[in-house]
Amino acid sequence: xxxxxxxxxxxxxxxxxxxxxxxxxxxxxxxxxxxxxxxxxxxxxxxxxxxxxxxxxxxxxxxxxxxxxxxxxxxxxxxxxxxxxxxxxxxxxxxxxxxxxxxxxxxxxxxxxxxxxxxxxxxxxxxxxxxxxxxxxxxxxxxxxxxxxxxxxxxxxxxxxxxxxxxxxxxxxxxxxxxxxxxxxxxxxxxxxxxxxxxxxxxxxxxxxxxxxxxxxxxxxxxxxxxxxxxxxxxxxxxxxxxxxxxxxxxxxxxxxxxxxxxxxxxxxxxxxxxxxxxxxxxxxxxxxxxxxxxxxxxxxxxxxxxxxxxxxxxxxxxxxxxxxxxxxxxxxxxxxxxxxxxxxxxxxxxxxxxxxxxxxxxxxxxxxxxxxxxxxxxxxxxxxxxxxxxxxxxxxxxxxxxxxxxxxxxxxxxxxxxxxxxxxxxxxxxxxxxxxxxxx
Amino acid sequence: xxxxxxxxxxxxxxxxxxxxxxxxxxxxxxxxxxxxxxxxxxxxxxxxxxxxxxxxxxxxxxxxxxxxxxxxxxxxxxxxxxxxxxxxxxxxxxxxxxxxxxxxxxxxxxxxxxxxxxxxxxxxxxxxxxxxxxxxxxxxxxxxxxxxxxxxxxxxxxxxxxxxxxxxxxxxxxxxxxxxxxxxxxxxxxxxxxxxxxxxxxxxxxxxxxxxxxxxxxxxxxxxxxxxxxxxxxxxxxxxxxxxxxxxxxxxxxxxxxxxxxxxxxxxxxxxxxxxxxxxxxxxxxxxxxxxxxxxxxxxxxxxxxxxxxxxxxxxxxxxxxxxxxxxxxxxxxxxxxxxxxxxxxxxxxxxxxxxxxxxxxxxxxxxxxxxxxxxxxxxxxxxxxxxxxxxxxxxxxxxxxxxxxxxxxxxxxxxxxxxxxxxxxxxxxxxxxxxxxxxx
Numbered sequence: 001x002x003x004x005x006x007x008x009x010x011x012x013x014x015x016x017x018x019x020x021x022x023x024x025x026x027x028x029x030x031x032x033x034x035x036x037x038x039x040x041x042x043x044x045x046x047x048x049x050x051x052x053x054x055x056x057x058x059x060x061x062x063x064x065x066x067x068x069x070x071x072x073x074x075x076x077x078x079x080x081x082x083x084x085x086x087x088x089x090x091x092x093x094x095x096x097x098x099x100x101x102x103x104x105x106x107x108x109x110x111x112x113x114x115x116x117x118x119x120x121x122x123x124x125x126x127x128x129x130x131x132x133x134x135x136x137x138x139x140x141x142x143x144x145x146x147x148x149x150x151x152x153x154x155x156x157x158x159x160x161x162x163x164x165x166x167x168x169x170x171x172x173x174x175x176x177x178x179x180x181x182x183x184x185x186x187x188x189x190x191x192x193x194x195x196x197x198x199x200x201x202x203x204x205x206x207x208x209x210x211x212x213x214x215x216x217x218x219x220x221x222x223x224x225x226x227x228x229x230x231x232x233x234x235x236x237x238x239x240x241x242x243x244x245x246x247x248x249x250x251x252x253x254x255x256x257x258x259x260x261x262x263x264x265x266x267x268x269x270x271x272x273x274x275x276x277x278x279x280x281x282x283x284x285x286x287x288x289x290x291x292x293x294x295x296x297x298x299x300x301x302x303x304x305x306x307x308x309x310x311x312x313x314x315x316x317x318x319x320x321x322x323x324x325x326x327x328x329x330x331x332x333x334x335x336x337x338x339x340x341x342x343x344x345x346x347x348x349x350x351x352x353x354x355x356x357x358x359x360x361x362x363x364x365x366x367x368x369x370x371x372x373x374x375x376x377x378x379x380x381x382x383x384x385x386x387x388x389x390x391x392x393x394x395x396x397x398x399x400x401x402x403x404x405x406x407x408x409x410x411x412x413x414x415x416x417x418x419x420x421x422x423x424x425x426x427x428x429x430x431x432x433x434x435x436x437x438x439x440x441x
Numbered sequence: 442x443x444x445x446x447x448x449x450x451x452x453x454x455x456x457x458x459x460x461x462x463x464x465x466x467x468x469x470x471x472x473x474x475x476x477x478x479x480x481x482x483x484x485x486x487x488x489x490x491x492x493x494x495x496x497x498x499x500x501x502x503x504x505x506x507x508x509x510x511x512x513x514x515x516x517x518x519x520x521x522x523x524x525x526x527x528x529x530x531x532x533x534x535x536x537x538x539x540x541x542x543x544x545x546x547x548x549x550x551x552x553x554x555x556x557x558x559x560x561x562x563x564x565x566x567x568x569x570x571x572x573x574x575x576x577x578x579x580x581x582x583x584x585x586x587x588x589x590x591x592x593x594x595x596x597x598x599x600x601x602x603x604x605x606x607x608x609x610x611x612x613x614x615x616x617x618x619x620x621x622x623x624x625x626x627x628x629x630x631x632x633x634x635x636x637x638x639x640x641x642x643x644x645x646x647x648x649x650x651x652x653x654x655x656x657x658x659x660x661x662x663x664x665x666x667x668x669x670x671x672x673x674x675x676x677x678x679x680x681x682x683x684x685x686x687x688x689x690x691x692x693x694x695x696x697x698x699x700x701x702x703x704x705x706x707x708x709x710x711x712x713x714x715x716x717x718x719x720x721x722x723x724x725x726x727x728x729x730x731x732x733x734x735x736x737x738x739x740x741x742x743x744x745x746x747x748x749x750x751x752x753x754x755x756x757x758x759x760x761x762x763x764x765x766x767x768x769x770x771x772x773x774x775x776x777x778x779x780x781x782x783x784x785x786x787x788x789x790x791x792x793x794x795x796x797x798x799x800x801x802x803x804x805x806x807x808x809x810x811x812x813x814x815x816x817x818x819x820x821x822x823x824x825x826x827x828x829x830x831x832x833x834x835x836x837x838x839x840x841x842x843x844x845x846x847x848x849x850x851x852x853x854x855x856x857x858x859x860x861x862x863x864x865x866x867x868x869x870x871x872x873x874x875x876x877x878x879x880x881x882x
Contacts, residue, residue, distance in 0.1 A: 025591060025738060035658070035781035036590055131588060137739035139580070139588035146587075147572060147580035149477055149767075150466060150759020217476070280745070297466060298578035298756035301746035304721070305739065315739035318591020326590075332773020340476035 005039035008325045009074045011100075013047035013066050013091055014081035015055055017310030018105060018132070018317065022079060023057055025318050033318075037325040045069045047082070047091070070095040077324050079317060080104040089113055096120040096128065101324040105132035105313055111206035111222040114213060118337035127327055127334045129320035134207045135160050135289040137312030138305040139319075144214045144293065145335045151295040153215040156254040157437065158291035159284050160207040162308040163198035164230050164250040166190045168272070169285040172247055177235050190287060200229035201270040204252045211291075212254035212268040217341035220254075220268055226348040228271035237432050240358055240403050243386065246274040247282040251437055257346060265346040272434060274356050279438035349412040354383070354436035356405050357414075359421060360428040363389060363400040367426045371402055374420045381407040399428055405436060446480035449766045450515045452541075454488035454507050454532055455522035456496060458751030459546060459573075459758065463520060464498055466759050474759075478766040486510045488523070488532070511536040518765050520758060521545040530554055537561040537569070542765040546573035546754055552647035552663040555654060559778035568768055568775045570761035575648045576601050576730040578753030579746040580760075585655045585734065586776045592736040594656040597695040598878065599732035600725050601648040603749040604639035605671050605691040607631045609713070610726040613688055618676050631728060641670035642711040645693045652732075653695035653709040658782035661695075661709055667789040669712035678873050681799055681844050684827065687715040688723040692878055698787065706787040712876060715797050720879035790853040795824070795877035797846050798855075800862060801869040804830060804841040808867045812843055815861045822848040840869055846877060 010026065012019055026033065026043055034040040046057060047066035053059045063069050070078050070091045078095035080102060082088045088106050095102050097120060104110065110117070110133045121128035131141045135158065144153065159165050163185060170181040182199065185191040197203045205225040212220040230250050241248050255267045275282045280302050284290040289307025294300050306312035327333055361367045368387060375382050384405040392398040406414070414433070421427050451467065453460055467474065467484055475481040487498060488507035494500045504510050511519050511532045519536035521543060523529045529547050536543050538561060545551065551558070551574045562569035572582045576599065585594065600606050604626060611622040623640065626632040638644045646666040653661040671691050682689050696708045716723045721743050725731040730748025735741050747753035768774055802808045809828060816823050825846040833839040847855070855874070862868050 021738065029591075029593065032593065032658075032782075033591065036779060137736075138742060139584040142583060142588050143580040146764055147583050147757065147760040149763035150470075150474065150761075151756040152470060152473065217473075295578075295756060297462065297752040297759070299747045299753055301579060301744070303742070303744055305742035311738040312740055315589065315592040315736060318738070319588040320591075322590035323587055326776065327773065330774060332768065333771060335767065338477060341473075 005329055007040045007042040008037060008328055009042055009044045009076045010079065010321065011045050011047065011069045011072065011075045012043065012079045012081065013070065014083065015046050015048045015057070016081065016083070018313045019046070019081040020056065021310040021314035022081065022317055025314055033322060036322055038329040039325070041321070041325060044072060044075050066091045067094050070100065071098045075100055076328050077101045077103065077321060079321060080106060081317070085109045085112060092117060093120055096124050096126060099124050099126060101127040101328065103129045103317055103320040103324060105130070105317055107133040107203065107206040107210060108222070111209035114221070114337065115219055122336060125333065127324040129324055129334065130210070131320050132313045132316035134210050135291055135303070136305070136307040136309065137315045138289055138291065138303045138307060140211070140291050140303055141214060143303065144211070145338070148293070148295055148298060151297045153293060153295045154256055155294040156211045156215050156291060157281065158211070158252050158289065159249055159281055160252045160289055160291065160307060161198055161204045161250060162287035162289060163191050163195065164204070165284065165289070166287050167199070168230060168233065168248055168250060171233070171235065171238050175235055175238065178231060178233055199231055201227045201250065204250060204270040208252035208254055208268045208270050211252065212266060213339070215254055216256055216266045216343055217338045218266060218343045219339045220266070220345060224268060224345045226269040226271070230272045232432065233272050233434070234432065236358065237434060240356070241274050244274065244356070244384070244405065246276050246436070248272055248434070249275050249281055251275070251281070253437065256343070265344045267346045267351050269348060269351065273437040274434055275438045281438065350410055352408040352410050354406055354408055354439065355414050356403065356434045356436050357418065358401065358403045358431040360390070360431060361400050361402050362426045362428065363397060364426070367400070368402065370424060370426055371404070371421060374417050374424070375404065375406065378413045378417045380409040380413050380417050383407050446770055448481045448483040449478060449769055450483055450485045450517045451520065451762065452486050452488065452510045452513065452516045453484065453520045453522065454511065455524065456487050456489050456498070457522065457524070459754045460487070460522045461497065462751040462755035463522065463758050466755055474763060477763055479770040480766070482762070482766060485513060485516050507532045508535050511541065512539045516541055517769050518542045518544065518762060520762060521547060522758070526550045526553060533558060534561055537565050537567060540565050540567060542568040542769065544570045544758055544761040544765060546571070546758055548574040548644065548647040548651060549663070552650040555662070555778065556660055563777060566774065568765040570765055570775065571651070572761050573754045573757035575651050576732055576744070577746070577748040577750065578756045579730055579732065579744045579748060581652070581732050581744055582655060584744065585652070586779070589734065589736055589739060592738045594734060594736045595697055596735040597652050597656050597732060598722065599652070599693050599730065600690055600722055601693045601730055601732065601748060602639055602645045602691060603728035603730060604632045604636065605645070606725065606730070607728050608640070609671060609674065609689055609691060612674070612676065612679050616676055616679065619672060619674055640672055642668045642691065645691060645711040649693035649695055649709045649711050652693065653707060654780070656695055657697055657707045657784055658779045659707060659784045660780045661707070661786060665709060665786045667710040671713045673873065674713050674875070675873060677799065678875060681797070681827070682715050685715065685797070685825070685846065687717050687877070689713055689875065690716050690722055692716070692722070694878065697784070706785045708787045708792050710789060710792065714876040714878040716879045722879065791851055793849040793851050795847055795849055795880065796855050797844065797875045797877050798859065799842065799844045799872040801831070801872060802841050802843050803867045803869065804838060805867070808841070809843065811865060811867055812845070812862060815858050815865065816845065816847065819854045819858045821850040821854050821858050824848050842872070
């Protein structure tokens with residue numbers, strides 16, 4: 001392999017934070033990239049919404065016609081960094097149909113249209129890489145698809161959304177309310193103007209779908225992922241979590257469950273959960289991401305780093321670009337979509353987890369017994385109970401707060417219990433129901 | 442790709458902890474492996490030193506003639522798990538020359554003979570994989586060679602030897618002496634009967650050579666790695682480290698340094714160092730391994746998990762086996778050795794680090810000033826000094842201990858300073874000289 005090989009033509013669709021950094025790296029590291037690929041990498045064009053001479057790149061590289069750019073004859077690899085599902089999906093399909101390898105950071109798209117895109121890549125015998133779609137710079141897709149290809153993954157649990165982790169870290173550190181922490185995150189640029197995709201867990205759910213698909217060789221889409229956001233997590237929850245030796249994190253969890261008959265099913269879910277302080281995910285703070293993988297032979301592995309941002313995401317994109325380019329030069333293809341296992345996806349109702357339930361109750365004898373009875377009736381076993389008196393604004397006693405931590409129970413049994421508790425006269429309000437992850441049963 | 446593809450023949454050389462686990466996985470996960478590879482994996486033979494019917498595998502698979510097994514016509518992939526450099530090197534060369542892909546966990550061999558082996562693989566157009574040679578189950582080689590292929594690695598710092606980390610963790614937790622902690626580790630099976638390769642840093646140096654080669658696209662052998670073991674680390678050092686807010690870890694460090702003229706060189710070194718408690722490596726305890734990678738665009742990444750043991754190492758081996766087998770089925774090759782950069786390797790004398798120096802001195806006026814003067818003369822800037830009185834066995838004052846922490850200085854300047862200190866009348870003994878890593882200048 002020498003640098004005299006035919007150049008590899010590159011099209012970049014999208015010139016935001018990530019796209020600009022990708023273009024910068026291609027220029028700044030041209031010699032290194034050529035040596036690693038075995039041929040020079042040449043930027044043929046950049047797809048943008050607005051062609052102007054203030055974009056920091058030569059204006060003749062810019063075009064608004066992304067479809068034409070994706071199909072151009074002198075383009076070998078298309079890097080899609082436009083963002084939303086459309087027009088990205090269409091542009092990627094165009095590229096694949098024209099025999100281009102594709103690198104994308106588009107998690108929403110990959111969590112929705114994997115099948116269609118993987119099939120198009122398969123038909124064209126080209127690479128479709130998306131390491132940057134999950135956890136930014138942190139290599140997760142490649143370790144799961146390659147390094148662990150000879151092992152059996154049992155569980156993937158990750159903090160994969162930087163915005164919500166920033167907000168929850170701030171609430172934990174300062175005792176702030178959710179609203180205040182969100183406002184702070186927005187002011188500092190860690191949350192978007194419309195934070196819905198992050199705070200309601202849609203972004204994390206897309207990543208969970210991608211991780212579950214890869215870890216369990218089963219096609220999982222974002223619609224298959226159970227999802228709860230962080231908007232109802234309160235300062236009181238953090239106070240209770242602290243008393244229990246826990247932090248609260250938005251987790252994406254992908255799990256393989258085996259029943260007594262040896263039948264397997266998988267679960268993919270996103271929700272805020274209490275995590276004990278000695279668990280490696282409990283101390284992943286701020287905008288950082290981390291993914292813990294548990295596999296039969298490997299045991300527990302953790303991957304940690306920056307999960308978002310222009311430069312870290314560009315690092316993951318460029319790793320994919322170099323691999324796709326090397327395959328163009330050497331011949332060969334990276335791993336294809338692997339969906340042979342086709343394991344059924346379990347509804348959340350059947351998933352056993354531990355729970356934390358906080359409620360306000362009347363402060364009189366027999367209340368705790370009445371509350372405990374509702375758990376017992378549904379065979380939800382209680383691990384720990386805390387009760388504390390409350391005072392109103394005038395300093396007068398006004399009932400008590402009970403926090404119950406359960407052993408493992410199904411979501412269905414717990415939901416029934418909570419409904420029954422809410423109907424009890426002595427229960428004034430159910431304040432929160434959160435899961436507890438990362439502990440023994 | 443269907444399972445009707447021609448089977449992939451496998452030979453396993455060595456049936457120790459790792460080999461047995463590899464054989465177990467091949468049998469227990471046959472259907473999954475076949476689906477992932479696109480063809481069944483068939484075990485053709487196992488090379489052992491002793492053929493007997495008590496090895497837990499069918500006796501007709503066993504052979505002592507590893508050379509013949511490595512060359513057998515129906516073998517596509519040879520997995521080398523025999524251990525020492527020879528006869529492993531010869532068997533791997535035989536396999537490569539006969540067109541077999543090779544997977545090895547042999548760090549000593551890969552740190553010594555990479556060039557020869559890589560060239561043989563290149564000539565035969567086959568894969569040579571060695572993920573298991575560094576940090577057991579933790580994917581490190583593949584992230585560095587592939588995920589970060591588009592980025593520029595600045596630094597790799599890792600805890601890559603489980604035995605020494607177990608010993609140092611015990612010293613930190615219990616205040617034990619090195620000798621007692623080693624005896625304990627031996628009794629529990631964490632240290633071998635002859636622990637030299639671990640405690641003197643040879644194992645870590647081999648891994649540092651492999652990591653540096655890959656991270657910096659430069660051929661680095663174990664002989665190029667500066668090496669100090671942990672045998673001189675004392676309980677007093679741990680006490681001082683605690684007082685300074687640090688732990689002590691055996692680190693393997695690979696670094697790219699750029700001078701004022703923009704010239705680059707690299708450093709690869711292994712030594713025990715003080716690490717501040719808020720650094721992610723400080724809390725990696727027991728037999729666990731972790732590798733921190735700092736890259737220009739990706740920022741800081743950490744990979745954490747089990748660095749040794751039969752099952753974790755087998756997980757890494759099997760990942761390589763599946764990738765090599767897939768390449769056999771699909772066509773194509775994994776990444777080749779990349780040594781285009783050929784950066785010069787800097788001698789340790791030129792490497793600037795921070796230092797911790799502990800010495801016993803006479804307890805009289807002017808001593809601290811005399812000590813400080815020796816640092817100043819060689820432009821080694823002092824960051825922190827601690828002095829405490831000492832008492833002898835009878836409770837009588839018997840001098841003082843001075844601990845100095847410096848700013849960054851070259852090894853050469855520091856060595857000169859220490860020699861000069863040792864010559865001072867007021868200095869009774871130099872107790873230890875350790876480096877401080879993971880802090881600002």
